[in-house]
Amino acid sequence: MMNKWIVLIVLLILSVSEVNARSPTDPRATAYLKLLNERVNQVIHIPALKNNQSVIVQFYFDAFGKIGQTKLLKSSGNKVTDLACTEAILAIAPMKKDLLISDKEHKSEFTFNIKNLKDYPKLEVEKPCVHYIPLSVLIHYPGKFHQADLTKKDNLRFFNKTDKDRRNGQVYRLEKIYDDWAVFFNEHRKYNKKAIEDFAKTIETKHALEK
Numbered sequence: 557m558m559n560k561w562i563v564l565i566v567l568l569i570l571s572v573s574e575v576n577a578r579s580p581t582d583p584r585a586t587a588y589l590k591l592l593n594e595r596v597n598q599v600i601h602i603p604a605l606k607n608n609q610s611v612i613v614q615f616y617f618d619a620f621g622k623i624g625q626t627k628l629l630k631s632s633g634n635k636v637t638d639l640a641c642t643e644a645i646l647a648i649a650p651m652k653k654d655l656l657i658s659d660k661e662h663k664s665e666f667t668f669n670i671k672n673l674k675d676y677p678k679l680e681v682e683k684p685c686v687h688y689i690p691l692s693v694l695i696h697y698p699g700k701f702h703q704a705d706l707t708k709k710d711n712l713r714f715f716n717k718t719d720k721d722r723r724n725g726q727v728y729r730l731e732k733i734y735d736d737w738a739v740f741f742n743e744h745r746k747y748n749k750k751a752i753e754d755f756a757k758t759i760e761t762k763h764a765l766e767k
Contacts, residue, residue: 582658582659582660582662584658585617585658585662588617588621588658589664592648592649595648595695596644596645596648596666598648598691598694598695598703599644599647599648599690599691599692599694599695600644600668601640601644601677601678601679601687601691601706601707602637602640602641602644602668602678602679603634603636603637603640603678603679603680604678605632605637605668605669609632609633609669610630610632610667610668610669611628611630611631611632611637611638611641611667611668612628612629612630612665612666612667612668613626613627613628613629613641613642613645613665613666613668614626614627614628614629614663614664614665615627615645615663615664615665615666616661616662616663617649617661617662617664618661619658619659619660619661621649622649622738623645623646623648623649623734624646624731624735625731626642626645626646626727626731628642628727629665630667635683635684636679636681636682636683636684636685637679639684639685639686639726639727639730640679640684640685641666641668642727642730643686643687643690643730643734644668644691645666646730646731646734647687647690647691647692647695647734648692648695649738677703677704677707679707680709681709681712681714683714684714684715684726685712685713685714685715686712686713686714686715686730686733686765687706687711687712687713688710688711688712688713688756688759688760688765689701689706689711689752689753689756690706690734690737691703691706691707692734692737692741693706693752694706696741697747700747700749710767712767713760713765713766713767714765714766714767715729715763715764715765716764716765716766729763732763733759733763736759736762736763737755737759740752740755
């Protein structure tokens with residue numbers, strides 16, 4: 557659990573907009589956003605932000621809570637930080653097919669505004685990366701993993717400069733990685749360490765990641 561003296565402000569803007577603006581906002585969707593806000597501290601692993609610096613990430617979530625279509629609305633000015641914030645958004649969704657969140661697709665956004673990162677795992681790399689084993693496992697398999705282990709450098713992977721990368725960009729590739737993990741989590745409701753490690757290796761190869 558985070559030390560109570562750590563000041564970490566991750567503000568979730570709860571003004572949810574439905575794709576179909578003629579329909580009223582679904583209270584289940586608002587409740588889901590509150591759940592996401594509670595979970596973000598479990599998966600956040602970003603570089604330390606300077607004072608008064610913030611990152612805003614827009615995203616959509618479907619009727620079952622799956623997150624995608626992320627868009628950076630406000631940049632920190634650092635590609636590593638921006639992608640790390642986007643990954644945190646993708647990592648918090650429960651992604652369970654039987655969990656009905658709403659009847660429609662919704663749009664919302666997170667504002668990351670961090671004042672103090674003392675004793676908090678800071679991402680210290682020079683180029684954008686993704687977690688080999690995602691911090692999502694902290695949500696899906698409580699008590700089986702430790703945040704400190706998942707935020708070590710040996711759990712980070714970097715994007716190879718492939719033709720796919722030049723065409724679609726790293727955010728696109730990041731979303732595809734989490735799409736694959738969504739399928740995995742839906743098929744593996746119970747903790748299976750070997751299955752997780754084997755799938756992480758599959759992701760590394762499929763998406764051209766490297767240490």
